[in-house]
Amino acid sequence: MADSEALPSLAGDPVAVEALLRAVFGVVVDEAIQKGTSVSQKVCEWKEPEELKQLLDLELRSQGESQKQILERCRAVIRYSVKTGHPRFFNQLFSGLDPHALAGRIITESLNTSQYTYEIAPVFVLMEEEVLRKLRALVGWSSGDGISALCHYSIQKGAAFLGLGTDSVRVVKADERGKMVPEDLERQIGMAEAEGAVPFLVSATSGTTVLGAFDPLEAIADVCQRHGLWLHVDAAWGGSVLLSQTHRHLLDGIQRADSVAWNPHKLLAAGLQCSALLLQDTSNLLKRCHGSQASYLFQQDKFYDVALDTGDKVVQCGRRVDCLKLWLMWKAQGDQGLERRIDQAFVLARYLVEEMKKREGFELVMEPEFVNVCFWFVPPSLRGKQESPDYHERLSKVAPVLKERMVKEGSMMIGYQPHGTRGNFFRVVVANSALTCADMDFLLNELERLGQDL
């Protein structure tokens, strides 16, 4: 195929299709997978938005482009994208690049089907059933229901969307480690009832986003039981800890929940997105709530058991296949491989904390119990000045400056945020299974280097 030839359509030319896809896959392997996970390469190549628009030439035009141009575009897209699989990407709750999960995602994309009926997704309907069964078993339930679902990071947002109104959400006090105080929960339920409100749901968290805190589920479940309330556990981040015999005690009591949300795309690196909503209920609640019996899709006179058409359990209609990437990775790793990965993340987070304590410029927000390590970097000019009246204000300005420097150099990415009364601090998420102690050392050295003049 001539490089300069425009390709209005490859349809009907399997040789050209294969040549294109093999060429693109070669670019993916070289640029995204090899360079994208190599510490000798940048984690990102920062460009100002206007410059990036020019570099990418985003405009969609009337004329199509040649294969050579398309391959150049693929290279540019990868080059200027952030490498979330890179060992120096600590910025989000997801990171790392699991090759089996990626293989599952590529197969999923090549098959391009929707999860709604057994008819067009026979493998994935059965596979999702098995994956959800496995997740439920880890929670401690021998039966129940579930579906891959959306994740909402805010109960307030969900309440607003559902028409309940944000005023219907009561925020229960947390202790200084970010854990819900069960006594305050009980107090607030009493207050709400006294005001004539009808509490119906308590949402506890296993692994909060910033601090990585685990709520005391046994005590919360006791309160819910006394008041007849539905207990939902948002274990989006912390759920994967259930795989670790050493650390799963952090979620003790989760088997008493009515529902659990768990995102294997976070700590398990299954790939965005992979979210499960698990229910202890066995009365087909999801279908009773969300079913609308669209006759063109869920015909009742099919020649197989229509209970396998799970599409009517969800709010949307079409739904991507999100189970294969997790299933394939799990088959390759086994429970044991995934457990090692979780345990290793805890070990490395602990290593990072201990190394911080040996250095002058690092102040922990708290001793972490999970793999979120939250700390302030105190630059030389602020050390020993804790008593000065503008200390906290000046300290809060450090993280944004360091973030800008690290991104513009492309050396690493760490998120920062204010939280409650605390000014901006860094949150390192130790989740990528390719991380080593050397990466932790690099992180500390790099912060010192970037902040030495502050």
Added chain:
Amino acid sequence: MADSEALPSLAGDPVAVEALLRAVFGVVVDEAIQKGTSVSQKVCEWKEPEELKQLLDLELRSQGESQKQILERCRAVIRYSVKTGHPRFFNQLFSGLDPHALAGRIITESLNTSQYTYEIAPVFVLMEEEVLRKLRALVGWSSGDGISALCHYSIQKGAAFLGLGTDSVRVVKADERGKMVPEDLERQIGMAEAEGAVPFLVSATSGTTVLGAFDPLEAIADVCQRHGLWLHVDAAWGGSVLLSQTHRHLLDGIQRADSVAWNPHKLLAAGLQCSALLLQDTSNLLKRCHGSQASYLFQQDKFYDVALDTGDKVVQCGRRVDCLKLWLMWKAQGDQGLERRIDQAFVLARYLVEEMKKREGFELVMEPEFVNVCFWFVPPSLRGKQESPDYHERLSKVAPVLKERMVKEGSMMIGYQPHGTRGNFFRVVVANSALTCADMDFLLNELERLGQDL
């Protein structure tokens, strides 16, 4: 790497990672892309659920598996999955396999990022902006807002989810072609107002799911204008017709809508899922409605324009990158290539209809104006029996039997459904850009063959 070796982790071994991914990609090319789109192969290989469970060995175990086993699993997953890119898959509104869109999906998966901030998705934030601008321009708007979104197939379901209640939804009459009757819309608004209700939204459809009907948007927009109502156009299926100079008149008036939903994963075959919600509004309505200013993600003291952090426009937090697949395909095809594809689908649908008229056993539900061809197959025993009292009841039982036969043979897949007062009829969706007249002829011949004894 020895075939029998267990692979607890490939992390830190880039050679093994590359070998695995290249091997899997080879399987994908051979099984899903080449065989999966070849008419010499089956569109599906039917297995009863219990047998399929055994064949797939779905159980997730404690021990991981070898690379050889994992490759066998990949082959099995593809083998027993439905080939939605196959020229004999007419079952859903999506079909076909666009190699550029698939290339975009593979790159998206390898980069595995979330669309919420410029920080971690610089390329995709800018790219989505350009793609949405292009879609708005096709609607006829020079400014506005938008986001890739979820698609809901049911306004009722949406109303229930939002807490409005299904009783708040009034169903406006459609004519015998499935098009909304504007006079009835006006009448129902008047009735609702007389009852003290406050109508606020009219949802019209451009391309209904079953019949492919286009509502008369100009007349509906007139009604909305008179009553001050928000006009939403569900152009999930029909929106892509805007690319065709020949056929875009079907959506005349769409530029007067307040919001438009459009799924390029359907007629344009961008890959599941690719859904756009377009707004004429320029007052940042989405962010005002859905923003929750999570401080750990949308820090306001960032070093770049935080208006580029579009994640606060949507209800969920993390959001997959859905723009690259569409953008890359559009770059490769140009408007012109996509227009040819749309026009070709209309031509083939018309060919199919004319061929049906030449044969005895096919009765059209109506003359199609889009690429949904709806018809009954009348088997030999029912021909000329239209006057018999049980004709319709017997005819309604034909489609399920033929569907079972075609799926079990794996020769093709066509959806059927009852609709309103009409009994089960087939709906062929002519959308795959690889289709030819020969595929249309095959479809008719195959129905005759499968139904000859009925």
